[in-house]
Amino acid sequence: MAKAMDYENLNENVKKCQYAVRGELYLRASELQKEGKKIIFTNVGNPHALGQKPLTFPRQVVALCQAPFMLDDPNVGLLFPADAIAKAKHYLSLTSGGLGAYSDSRGLPGVRKEVAEFIERRDGYPSDPELIFLTDGASKGVMQILNTIIRGSSDGILVPVPQYPLYSATIALLGGSLVPYYLEETANWGLDIVNLRQSVAQARSQGITVRAMVIINPGNPTGQCLSEANLKEILRFCYQNNVVLLGDEVYQQNIYQDERPFISARKVLMDMGAPINKELQLVSFHTVSKGYWGECGQRGGYFEMTNIPPKAVEEIYKVASIALSPNVPAQIFMGLMVNPPKPGDISYERFIRESKGILESLRRRAQLMTDGFNSCRNVVCNFTEGAMYSFPQIRLPPKAIEAAQKAGKVADVFYCLKLLEATGISTVPGSGFGQKEGVFHLRTTILPAEEDMPAIMDSFKKFNDEFMEQYEDHKGYSRM
Amino acid sequence: MAKAMDYENLNENVKKCQYAVRGELYLRASELQKEGKKIIFTNVGNPHALGQKPLTFPRQVVALCQAPFMLDDPNVGLLFPADAIAKAKHYLSLTSGGLGAYSDSRGLPGVRKEVAEFIERRDGYPSDPELIFLTDGASKGVMQILNTIIRGSSDGILVPVPQYPLYSATIALLGGSLVPYYLEETANWGLDIVNLRQSVAQARSQGITVRAMVIINPGNPTGQCLSEANLKEILRFCYQNNVVLLGDEVYQQNIYQDERPFISARKVLMDMGAPINKELQLVSFHTVSKGYWGECGQRGGYFEMTNIPPKAVEEIYKVASIALSPNVPAQIFMGLMVNPPKPGDISYERFIRESKGILESLRRRAQLMTDGFNSCRNVVCNFTEGAMYSFPQIRLPPKAIEAAQKAGKVADVFYCLKLLEATGISTVPGSGFGQKEGVFHLRTTILPAEEDMPAIMDSFKKFNDEFMEQYEDHKGYSRM
Missing domain, CATH: 3.40.640.10 (Type I PLP-dependent aspartate aminotransferase-like (Major domain))
Incomplete structure (x- = not known):
């Protein structure tokens, strides 16, 4: 007899739900990482995991709140600016x-x-x-x-x-x-x-x-x-x-x-x-x-x-x-x-420098990525006006769709898995977000470090062009 | 027409659920506190809110993890012991x-x-x-x-x-x-x-x-x-x-x-x-x-x-x-x-002193509270063998039950509200946890500071005895 927590007895709504951001692609990427492959996790908007440094001031304040006994230590001023100390006291x-x-x-x-x-x-x-x-x-x-x-x-x-x-x-x-x-x-x-x-x-x-x-x-x-x-x-x-x-x-x-x-x-x-x-x-x-x-x-x-x-x-x-x-x-x-630091606060300049640095770099990366995708065969991509993602459409040739069917995969999952195996880039297939019938996408964050971006886009382009070369009908497959 | 998020249109299961720990008593206590009354919140097992100090070592480690740039600061050793620094590096x-x-x-x-x-x-x-x-x-x-x-x-x-x-x-x-x-x-x-x-x-x-x-x-x-x-x-x-x-x-x-x-x-x-x-x-x-x-x-x-x-x-x-x-x-x-500090670690002695201090004091408080309740008229209480609560049975006289009915309250809610108004002690009525028909309890944590405990129990006893005096039938109400 099946037990209470055997799969067949679980809440059907639990079984029905899908969560692609941490789905098949993510699980495969985690496996490959365990095997020693270098993985670029662009499946989830997780900036610090890709090297973004935390803003200094808020971390100072929360560290002081976690260890409030530091506030009574005569040496606290050697590690923390006065405005962080004041803010920590305020929040406590x-x-x-x-x-x-x-x-x-x-x-x-x-x-x-x-x-x-x-x-x-x-x-x-x-x-x-x-x-x-x-x-x-x-x-x-x-x-x-x-x-x-x-x-x-x-x-x-x-x-x-x-x-x-x-x-x-x-x-x-x-x-x-x-x-x-x-x-x-x-x-x-x-x-x-x-x-x-x-x-x-x-x-x-x-x-x-x-x-x-x-x-x-x-x-x-x-x-x-x-x-x-x-x-x-x-x-x-x-x-x-x-x-x-x-x-x-x-x-x-x-x-x-x-x-x-x-x-x-x-x-x-x-x-x-x-x-x-x-x-x-x-x-x-x-x-x-x-x-x-x-x-x-x-x-x-x-x-x-x-x-x-x-x-x-x-x-x-x-x-x-x-x-x-x-x-x-x-x-x-x-x-x-x-309620971030205000002009005149000790930490203001640093806070502005750090936050502007991050936003300006994200803006450049959004452009780099859009341009990179649009330079690839059978890929078209709207510009990332906001948020943290690029969502290019991948125009998969009929032969690729067939090959995916044979492998028992949705076509964009098939493409993204091949991308992962070839380059270590871990994306999320468009089918995880929903898309019109017969149209395929992938989602990637724009979060990899700016200096790594050209190499990542080159690696993507190389993979994509080889993939298209392999599956495209050279007798004249026309763009949709 | 009722709108989507008007009360009558909400999920019935949401409306059905009850959560007494933060229910009527807690809300009334919060109101009284706003009005300036001193409230002793014993409704929820929230030790730090009642003055328990956090253990030093774990707070040091997490503060360092929040502000990891401190690890590169030559002054870090002035505020943090070496084993906290090592542990922070480990967890990071x-x-x-x-x-x-x-x-x-x-x-x-x-x-x-x-x-x-x-x-x-x-x-x-x-x-x-x-x-x-x-x-x-x-x-x-x-x-x-x-x-x-x-x-x-x-x-x-x-x-x-x-x-x-x-x-x-x-x-x-x-x-x-x-x-x-x-x-x-x-x-x-x-x-x-x-x-x-x-x-x-x-x-x-x-x-x-x-x-x-x-x-x-x-x-x-x-x-x-x-x-x-x-x-x-x-x-x-x-x-x-x-x-x-x-x-x-x-x-x-x-x-x-x-x-x-x-x-x-x-x-x-x-x-x-x-x-x-x-x-x-x-x-x-x-x-x-x-x-x-x-x-x-x-x-x-x-x-x-x-x-x-x-x-x-x-x-x-x-x-x-x-x-x-x-x-x-x-x-x-x-x-x-x-995975707390081990014998031989720099922070071990302090960690043991702090943790033993808390546990031994809780043990004494458990005894103080049980004894206190059992010294009160119409109150019987099992000893708190573990956890953080005392759950005395309050044998309410029929007249008190009648008075509660007239006030439109469950009898133990009536009692606990009166206790709150009279003493500032914020408990949870037994009906919030379920109890046998016709039997009444209240739950209080054993968490008030040890030095405050005698005064709290005196204040409870005074209230309870007056309450019983008021509602008990002097012609011979007999214990159940």
Whole structure:
């Protein structure tokens, strides 16, 4: 007889969910690494793993908070600047028992206040700390909100395709229905409202009530930045359709062009005035894992709720309580992120030098990578306007698709595995994010060190050209 | 029309779950604190919030890992002992990018290896790091495993009553069925197998398949330590009934008597030999939040799986991947907890002095509190053999029960609210943990500072005696 935790007896929703970012490619890459092969992990936006140095000032502050007895040591000034010491004392005063005590399940009230002040400075509208919850990374916040919304398989969540698989996996895990809306690759991954309406109509015809819509701005894996006009259309659409908008804005600091700066969904909503600004339900997500911080391993994030009624907020608070509190060190990182050194502070120059250095290099790498991909046979790639990824389309010849079928693999998985074996570059196949039928992509981060980038792109080009040489029909395979 | 995130439209399972540890009493205590009243928060096992100092050595190591640039500073030796520096280098070498990089979703392989070695030393049987997952606190691990097991309302989970509400809340959230088994207060909260069989039979008659059984050892809120004989019975029972055993062993370092030392479910299982040691499915949980560490705010924990087949382990790994990785600093704390300073290390003496100091004081406090409660009118209390709680029975007079009914409160909530208003002592009513019909308790931690304990118990006694005076029928209310 099968036992309670044998595979056949497990929760079907658990079995159904897929998470490609750490899927087959990642597992194979880990194996190859164990065998001694040098692997370039570009499968996940994990900057420090690829050599990005942490910002000095926030690390100094959190180190002091972890070892507060240093504050009483006469030698502390030899290792720490005075403003880091002052900040550490400030954050310790916001806790009730230092980093070792559970905080309120929503996070430290003092840090939530700093987040609200940041949002107000950013958007020009006040924000209420009581509607801000700190979380162990943005993913945990997204999962918590989706858990509150999804009641069963007839509840639909609009998700962009291609999408970040956190959404598809979580919706599957919670037993809801993913309602895809397609981003338009030829329009630089723009969002078309007509297409959105069609998606909703189709879902309705299948008995699905669309209850929420996810936007990822800047886009993951697609890298586009949404325009103000586009955001307005989206907000109006959500309002008309009684849909809560989930704004994944974790890449808001990662912008690599000047034409379309980041603008938050909340600011656009507030700009639109009554009645929509008092009615539309919005939850916005942010993190310390991205931007020029890249503090992924700390697991810090927040969500801010707009127009969510107090009784619903209470329910979300109650569920947050079950796991007691988000980790406290990352709450301090969040405070520091929304309240960084100011001009005149001892650490200001250094902080600016470090953060600008990272962002400017990311901008150059975004360009290097786009250009590199576009120089390859059968590869076309939109420019990475924001976020941390390049998402080239790989036009696979029919013979390659056939060979993949023979090997029992999806065609882009086949391509990415060959790429991995040949070059050590660990990417994620486009099928992990969703893509139109018969079209293939891969996702790579733009995070490898800038000095390594030319060699990586050369290595990719060499592999790709040989692959195309091998599988292309020389009698005249024409581009799609 | 109600909107998607209005209360009436939320997931019913979210609304159904209860979490008393941060429920009505906690919320009222927080309000009173805001109004300036001095509150003694004994509602949650949060030692640092009540003044327990963190252990110095682990904090030094994690501070160095947070600010690794200090390792290159010639002055580092003025603030940190050489063994802390060496340990920090060791743990940094186990990461791929320091504390700012996501780890493997199961946690750092090197730390999981150290956990496995700890388990082997503790139990005398080898443990496999591949079957150990690090988590953001033990609660998150419990939630993850229950999510893997529970498929719907006909899946039952055996939970002790009184129980820690993590279990009832999570089972409600996941839409499963809680199958209670009652602990016997008069037998020092012992577990009776006959009673367990009755619970299972009753659940079956209602169409519920019992799939897992939770034990909390040492007990929360009840403080008992399970004997080896009792654990054997439980394991045999689980084996006969095809039930996976979930062993919540987070209080394994918190033992306040010598007759019944902690013994892990896994050790007893292995001692029992074939076939049960190869068959019975067991998941054991541990944390850095309890013991003499009390590092609650760091959110670190692990679970270890025994006899769970690889295909099921893979599914659990996949679900863990969705939120990318547990926080890395707490993984280091876990490594340090299972691998503390050794005799001969520079920091050994200090570490032992600090940890013994905490444990011995907890032991004295456990006794002080039990004795204090037992000296009060209409209060009887079992001795806290382990864990961090005292769980006295409060024999409420009929008039008090009537007054509570009039006030629209459960009787023990009524009592605990009055206690809070009168003394500032914030406890959790027994109804939040489950108790037999008509019997009332409260839970308090034994964590207030030792020097404050006599005053707290006096204040409790004064309140209780006045309460009993007010509500007791002087014509001869007899004890139940």
